[in-house]
Amino acid sequence: MTPATVDLTVTIGGDAGQGIESSGTAFARALMRAGWHIFTMVDYRSRIRGGHNFYQIRVSDRPLYSHSDPVHLLLAMTEETLKIHLDNLAPGAAVIYDEGFKRVDRAEIEAAGVLAFPAPLSRLAARHGSKVMMNTAALGAAAGLLGVDLEPIASVIHDNFGRKGSRVAEANQEVLREARDWAAAELARREGGQAGGNGQDGQAPSAFRYRLGPRGPVTGRRMAIHGNHALALGAVAGGCRFAAAYPMTPGTSLFEFLTAHSHRTGVVTKHAEDEIAAMCMVVGAAHAGARALTTTSGGGFSLMVEALGMAGMVELPVVIVVAQRGGPSTGLPTRTEQGDLLFAVHASQGEFPRIVLAPGTIEDCFEAGWRAFNLAESFQCPVIILTDQYLASSLRDLPAGALDRRGVVIDRGPVLTASDLDALAEPYLRFRDTPSGVSPRAIPGHPKGVYALTTDEHDEESHITEEIGSRVQQMAKRMRKLDSAAAAMRGPRWYGPPDAEVTLICWGSLYGPCRDAVDRAAAAGRSVNMLHFSDLWPLPEDEVNMALAMVNRAVAVEQNYSGQFARLLRMVTGFEVEATLNKFDGRQFTPGEILEGLEEAVGAHA
Amino acid sequence: MTPATVDLTVTIGGDAGQGIESSGTAFARALMRAGWHIFTMVDYRSRIRGGHNFYQIRVSDRPLYSHSDPVHLLLAMTEETLKIHLDNLAPGAAVIYDEGFKRVDRAEIEAAGVLAFPAPLSRLAARHGSKVMMNTAALGAAAGLLGVDLEPIASVIHDNFGRKGSRVAEANQEVLREARDWAAAELARREGGQAGGNGQDGQAPSAFRYRLGPRGPVTGRRMAIHGNHALALGAVAGGCRFAAAYPMTPGTSLFEFLTAHSHRTGVVTKHAEDEIAAMCMVVGAAHAGARALTTTSGGGFSLMVEALGMAGMVELPVVIVVAQRGGPSTGLPTRTEQGDLLFAVHASQGEFPRIVLAPGTIEDCFEAGWRAFNLAESFQCPVIILTDQYLASSLRDLPAGALDRRGVVIDRGPVLTASDLDALAEPYLRFRDTPSGVSPRAIPGHPKGVYALTTDEHDEESHITEEIGSRVQQMAKRMRKLDSAAAAMRGPRWYGPPDAEVTLICWGSLYGPCRDAVDRAAAAGRSVNMLHFSDLWPLPEDEVNMALAMVNRAVAVEQNYSGQFARLLRMVTGFEVEATLNKFDGRQFTPGEILEGLEEAVGAHA
Amino acid sequence: MPETARGGGAAGGAPGAARPGGGGANGGTARVTPKDFDSEHRPTWCPGCGDYAILTAIKKTLADLGIAPHQVMIISGIGCGSKLPDYIHANGFMTIHGRPLAVATGFRLANPEMTVLVVDGDGDAYGIGGNHFIHTCRRNINLTHIVQNNQIYALTKGQYSPTSEQGFVTTTSPDGAPERPVLPTALAFAAGATFIARAFAGRPQHMVEVMKEAVRHPGYALVDVMQPCVTFNKLNTYEWYDQRAYDAAAEPGYDPADPVQAWERVNQWGDRIPIGILYRTVRPTYEEGVRALQRHGPPARWTERDLPGEVWDAMVEAFT
Amino acid sequence: MPETARGGGAAGGAPGAARPGGGGANGGTARVTPKDFDSEHRPTWCPGCGDYAILTAIKKTLADLGIAPHQVMIISGIGCGSKLPDYIHANGFMTIHGRPLAVATGFRLANPEMTVLVVDGDGDAYGIGGNHFIHTCRRNINLTHIVQNNQIYALTKGQYSPTSEQGFVTTTSPDGAPERPVLPTALAFAAGATFIARAFAGRPQHMVEVMKEAVRHPGYALVDVMQPCVTFNKLNTYEWYDQRAYDAAAEPGYDPADPVQAWERVNQWGDRIPIGILYRTVRPTYEEGVRALQRHGPPARWTERDLPGEVWDAMVEAFT
Ligand SMILES: Cc1ncc(C[n+]2csc(CCOP(=O)(O)OP(=O)(O)O)c2C)c(N)n1
Ligand SMILES: Cc1ncc(C[n+]2csc(CCOP(=O)(O)OP(=O)(O)O)c2C)c(N)n1
Ligand code: SF4
Ligand code: SF4
Ligand SMILES: [Mg+2]
Ligand SMILES: [Mg+2]
Secondary structure, three states: OOOOOOEEEEEEEEEOOOOHHHHHHHHHHHHHHOOOEEEEEEEOOOOOOOOEEEEEEEEEOOOOOOOOOOEEEEEEOOHHHHHHHHHHEEEEEEEEEEOOOOOOOHHHHHHOOOEEEEEOHHHHHHHOOOHHHHHHHHHHHHHHHHOOOOHHHHHHHHHHHHHHOHHHHHHHHHHHHHHHHHHHHHHHHHHHHOOOEOOOOOOOEOOOOOOOOOOOOOOOOEEEEOHHHHHHHHHHHOOEEEEEEOOOOOOHHHHHHHHHOHHHHOOEEEEOOOHHHHHHHHHHHHHHOOEEEEEEOHHHHHHHHHHHHHHHHHOOOEEEEEEEOEOOOOEEOOOOOOOOHHHHHHOOOOOOOOEEEOOOOHHHHHHHHHHHHHHHHHHOOEEEEEEEHHHHHOOEEEEOOOOOHHHOOOOOOOEEOHHHHHHOOOOOOOOOOOOOOOOOEEOOOOOOOOOEEEOEOEOOOOOEOOOHHHHHHHHHHHHHHHHHHHHHOOOOEEEOOOOOOEEEEEEHHHHHHHHHHHHHHHHOOOOEEEEEEOEEEOOOHHHHHHHHHOOOEEEEEEOOOOOHHHHHHHHHHOOOOOEEEEOOOOOOOOHHHHHHHHHHHHOOOO | OOOOOOEEEEEEEEEOOOOHHHHHHHHHHHHHHOOOEEEEEEEOOOOOOOOEEEEEEEEEOOOOOOOOOOEEEEEEOOHHHHHHHHHHEEEEEEEEEEOOOOOOOHHHHHHOOOEEEEEOHHHHHHHOOOHHHHHHHHHHHHHHHHOOOHHHHHHHHHHHHHHHOHHHHHHHHHHHHHHHHHHHHHHHHHHHHOOOEOOOOOOOEOOOOOOOOOOOOOOOOEEEEOHHHHHHHHHHHOOEEEEEEOOOOOOHHHHHHHHHOHHHHOOEEEEOOOHHHHHHHHHHHHHHOOEEEEEEOHHHHHHHHHHHHHHHHHOOOEEEEEEEOEOOOOEEOOOOOOOOHHHHHHOOOOOOOOEEEOOOOHHHHHHHHHHHHHHHHHHOOEEEEEEEHHHHHOOEEEEOOOOOHHHOOOOOOOEEOHHHHHHOOOOOOOOOOOOOOOOOEEOOOOOOOOOEEEOEOEOOOOOEOOOHHHHHHHHHHHHHHHHHHHHHOOOOEEEOOOOOOEEEEEEHHHHHHHHHHHHHHHHOOOOEEEEEEOEEEOOOHHHHHHHHHOOOEEEEEEOOOOOHHHHHHHHHHOOOOOEEEEOOOOOOOOHHHHHHHHHHHHOOOO | OOOOOOOOOOOOOOOOOOOOOOOOOOOOOOOOOHHHHOOOOOOOOOOOOOHHHHHHHHHHHHHHOOOOHHHEEEEEOOOOHHHHHHHOOOEEEEOOOOOHHHHHHHHHHHOOOOEEEEEEEHHHHHHHOHHHHHHHHHHOOOOEEEEEEOOOEOOOOOEOOOOOOOOOOEOOEOOOOOOOOOOHHHHHHHHOOOEEEEEEOOOHHHHHHHHHHHHHOOOOEEEEEEOOOOOOOOOOOHHHHHHHEEEHHHOOOOOOOOHHHHHHHHHOOOOOEEEEEEEEOOOOOOHHHOHHHHHHOOHHHOOOOOOOHHHHHHHHHOOO | OOOOOOOOOOOOOOOOOOOOOOOOOOOOOOOOOHHHHOOOOOOOOOOOOOHHHHHHHHHHHHHHOOOOHHHEEEEEOOOOHHHHHHHOOOEEEEOOOOOHHHHHHHHHHHOOOOEEEEEEEHHHHHHHOHHHHHHHHHHOOOOEEEEEEOOOEOOOOOEOOOOOOOOOOEOOEOOOOOOOOOOHHHHHHHHOOOEEEEEEOOOHHHHHHHHHHHHHOOOOEEEEEEOOOOOOOOOOOHHHHHHHEEEHHHOOOOOOOOHHHHHHHHHOOOOOEEEEEEEEOOOOOOHHHOHHHHHHOOHHHOOOOOOOHHHHHHHHHOOO
């Protein structure tokens, strides 16, 4: 891949409750409309007010797969923001903050090689009606410094505020423009005024060098979307017609999206009294014949475990989206982790087949949204989609048609139609023993397909039994589906040079950071590639073994403490990684951190 | 071990609701009092009435560790019993059944080489007041055939019926005696009368050859106890003062025992509204400073998973007894399985230390009952005791003093006393970072030990935090306890000849069947030993590796479908077994089945 | 002619098979008889158990309402009584302990064309499943909830249940059940149920009449059945119930729609216990308020062609 | 002199540390002030949030009753308000969503010498935790349950809660909340609670008086607090509550012990909403009936020498 010529990070930081996330999203969308690739990362606390939040936007002329350090432009909506992020600014970076901030030591900022832009943010906002528009002013000033056209930002503000009545929308547009003008003028003034330092020798630089220019190189209509929404779109495209959930960060936005569009899409959604009910409702809806899912995070999933086993035992297709967050227990509710893998694979008493998918990208999320239903119905078992806060909430830009519903394939697995049932000569056997382990399903409602499911062990007719023959038959039948399912699972994906000296083994949302790390390593002349797993259970062993045979030195990179995927791999294949890189502080690895970690783990030469 | 000279199995079978289990228990206890070693197995259905149940008593002059096939004396309380068990009788076995059974074909029984004893069971019972005493009559007849003294049986009947008023007790004693006399006379009659076949050539044998004689060789006061009660005794001896549970077979009898003795022992027990509440109550009691446990089975444990994570996060010592049964879901509620191992090891979102113990014997159960509290308090984490229906409900005889509470050691781990707290110079830090990961605990109630636990990530003071430093510190602190705990875990136990050609690798309740299989193999000149694991998590890796290094050919024997322990072993140590023997029909392996399976798995010569 | 039922089954046009189509043999016209529900699988309940009468009453109720075996879905929990679907020829689902109401809610929302009965024990309904109970009451989803209330945990062999009389001695209450019992009718009333009834397994014909009204009721309908457990509950026997049960409808001035009367009736439990319909009112059902359902039809009937292109495009558009 | 509280804290002799001993500094005599509960950790609640007043009221309640920080255990769930224990200097336990009542029950049974407060949200108490709520009511365990009822799920950013008004528009109810709301006071009454009260965060002094009575009450005491969430609930504002709230005690003939009056009051929710003690009666507490507790003392105080040899021998004997 040709290296990027532009790769900047803009961060907007402030207090919880200050609307940091919505402003950040607006700016990211604007930059996308201006012709740039973007990737965003949300960093917020589990509180409604108080405490520092920030939103990071990476911008480039090349497609992006992860966030990155350091920051080139900081919009500080509080004084605290400055303190927290100052250490993380690139040389020559700029900071925009309100001129009214009392305790800011401009000299200190400039001594760090950073351009300080105390700006009339609140003044401008207040003049047009309300200090609430400070964020808009900051975006305007940022546009001025970065040199981007105002139009894309204005259009996003129009989309966002259009509804609120023209006065608010108008005022925001004016604040935006005036702040941009102020910044452009200020920049011009400084550039004209003095030649000063360049920021690399500790001197205060005079000119801001991380400019984007009016328009980026990316053409065509594009969309900015995060994993939760991509997954929701995939589910809708795949015929999901029922969703029940109980709110739990970071799974909630998926459910809220399905709910918001419910009228149009026909997806019946139910905010249940708890997660047990949500999961049970999904089981009920699946039995009725609907494609049904639930969304949650680890704590809610813990409560679903008993009903998960029910679905496994009565062989109903259900889809459970678990957006992981920092654990254990309540843990770090708004932060990211990959701590639930071995739990998901083994959850619930006894043994039954399940499928675990861990999409790596936005496109994967979309695909998982519909493919999960195909797998669930083909193998009549629960499918768990493991995402995490990072993937669920990071925006990436894609061509507007990238999540194409025409590419969606629907496979409902073996279902008897009404005419199949009409034609039945023998009594219908819900759990007929078959070579694949999958028994053709009759959706309840047909006179020839009358049966009663039971979570007790049962015979082919679905009657309760304790006889050894039926037990062994049914247990083997169910478990056999795992082999059938394994054949439908995909092996891992390679990225980067074949035969690299070191292979990053990863899964789920680490696709992006690892992929970008591979690119950076290549640029630095290091021989690193990536082997990414998204179909985690059952592992397609032959394909996995073939891939592993091509690995020279394996380093498992995981967003957890104990290297859960490395353990899983060892459990199934016996393969042992040489080292593991683990991060468990609730913040996603950056590509840079991965490369640094790699150096420690396997030496600088790799 | 010198081979047994007596090794008989007596089975009593009948309908659910006929009191089969209590009669079986009574007879087993009587045989123990008569000087025999006993081992029992319950086989009952998940219904209150209807359907065949049976109770199997193995009797020997040597200590027993498992049940065994075939049956030497069958007490058939229904006609169905005869049909079901006829195939499973030893040559020359006897069957006692009611003379009134209409559809019994005596000739067919005798053609199978079995002695038929149609007996006046209901007639005798009715004569003394009620047909309910049919079971007592059957026991009397059995005593007659086996030639055992009546006194031990009479004493058990006295213990059981004494309370119900002397009339009932008296009547039972009379029924017992008359049935014994009838059987003895009948036997004498047949022995005297004809010389007939010996049962091995298909001829009906005339004399019953599986006799016990009036008294067995075992001396001293003994007790007959099953795993649930032994565990309960261990818990009481270990200072358990609180138990909350929701009924679930086969965990219930443990809780019921604690409840029945609550007045005397001071164990406060609470039948909760559900398992979530039960687990949460245990967490609350543990926080107050009590040694607290809950008992359940897999389905209930599924509901406890979220609160398990809570205990892990706030580092409270809790004990959870999971008596496994056939899964998945409701499964086979009254039958046995080892299907919950990997679930127990990985249950709940995120990562935190826990300890998993799987006692193998009655003595192990007793020890686990108190040791679990020591481990829980030493490492301030949840301890899960995995038993199963087989271990929980099979009686074995032990010397009356074998479960010796003087041998119980209490280790409450690092707890600050009131004077420790009084003397504190610094503010108390509940989660102080320590080399072992364990932080000294202040039981709430002292003015200098005031703090608030939180399931959110927290700092040393126990305040909510999202800061990276505290998060990493606390996560590492908690996880470090796993290493500390591993050092307190025991390696596997060997049984049988060192350097055997084949090693049975097993865990939990398979101790007994595998041990007996090893003995049988030795008797047959086969070179087999056993490596039994009861401390399952964290595995003490060095000890385990050392043991595994001594294994020639490893066969994992497990009471589940997928070989969960073999997987766990591979995940942790990389060790791969050569073959697995799995049984998942809800019935425990007999030693004979293990040896047969072994033959198939690794060849006859082993 | 059979009577007709509202909501499920034979009422309002094409009943029956959800997907993929097919009204089937009993399209609301053929006569349904209790025998149609007979199964080869004999109940394993104890002789004399109150559950037999409940099974018979359910068959008769459905037959009288003209609802055929394929037009009904009987969802149960785990317990003695919850094995009922194994003993009847009808669609069923024996779920897990305490959760049948939640499963039934999902089923109804995916297929509101079928009659849904929930049949479970007092442990299921008021013990472990208590949260679903109160939320289902206020949700007013259209299903009939028949509780086999034997005031004991029977299948697990006799522990006290949430409806056990205070002081009742069991294996988990050697000093007697320590809590004031749940009075399900009162709780349902406070939680907002629109149909609250009690029946007694010892008065089968009355029970059938109550069940029929319950199935006809548009919304959540509770039928709490006093079900003697002859094996584990030696206190609340047939006789005990029989001495206390009186028909509420026979009282002078009986008006099940009057909340003041109802409040007294739902709270009455002692020497006299009212049976029959204790309270009945009409509020919109939950299903009626679900626009996705009203506009797009049952999720169970989904076909691949359902989603119009404009809808998709508008959804995607919002991300550009 | 401080007033004294029953059950926990300063009442009836030695209060304080459960095990291992030590009454400590505040042994029922030193004066306790609200400042004793101050923490360095500042609340992160939104300015104007009703939770501030609740926090202040709790401090004042405890101080007035002479209960020192080490003599109380404040157990919460998960939600905005459930962070309260992080902001007060007192023993606490922020548990998991919906489960504080169960945790508190275990705590009380192991250590009935400490005053236990449960503080949680309407989502905790009446949503996911509804089952524990109804069973705790009938159990009558001695603790005070303060519900921060803002009629919304706040910490998860604004979904409807079980107490949201029907029709209330949120992210999970774009067509308005579809269910009849839970009326906690009515539900508690039906479930058998012995003390049922309502307070309003906008009337702090009245709230303190109610809380004090609740803590004094021997048994389970519910204080449902109308707590404005200024960020996510724009319907049930201070003004909304203020216009409706009236002091029940000020009504003529007010008698909180009269169940008939109480039934009306616990059901009143609309243009007029009663605050204060809506119902109060006395039944034995759960703890009083637990013989193991009465005979052997708090499990929290266990020492190794507790179990007499005869008891052990008798237990073992039964197996011989
Ligand atoms: C999660 C869970 N906990 C416990 C059990 C064990 N269990 C089976 S039935 C039952 C209670 C039965 O009582 P009830 O619901 O009243 O039904 P009944 O047997 O009286 O008809 C229990 C506790 C279970 N199956 N699942
Ligand atoms: C098992 C579980 N499900 C969901 C959540 C997410 N969650 C956190 S707080 C909350 C609801 C908060 O509402 P409420 O209890 O009313 O408290 P408030 O924030 O309004 O004070 C939810 C659903 C969780 N923490 N745990
Ligand atoms: S135990 Fe009770 S409820 Fe169960 S079948 Fe027997 S009588 Fe019926
Ligand atoms: S979101 Fe609402 S409940 Fe939460 S702190 Fe803000 S005002 Fe209070
Ligand atoms: Mg019951
Ligand atoms: Mg709330």
